Amino acid sequence: MIGFILNIPYTIVGLVISLISIPTKLEFRKNPYAFMVKVKKFWWVFGYVKNARAVVIGHVVIFGSNLEDKDLEHELIHVEQYQRMPLIQPILYYIELIRKGYKNNKYEDEAYRKAGNIYKGK
């Protein structure tokens, strides 16, 4: 719960981004606490998230329309990472991303491993 509270600033950003992405479905779940938002379009994406099927910002999971098997499980691992390392998680993630790239960073590795889904990008 403390993690959820500390992450509120990110969660608010996540909810705002959900709103501008034209939400079509909203659900709240526990364990980990997460707002699950289905949106029409990630029209604002750039860079490495361009082909993302889902994005996690704080305790908000934003899903696009091209979801695949195990994507939900994968994104919930990222929410757990936020819960484990509140406030600093996005900073840790970006440091790791800059050092190792997307595919080999330990946060993605954990998410792919625990969710059992496969990275299909290049």
Ligand SMILES: [Zn+2]
């Ligand atoms: Zn991921």
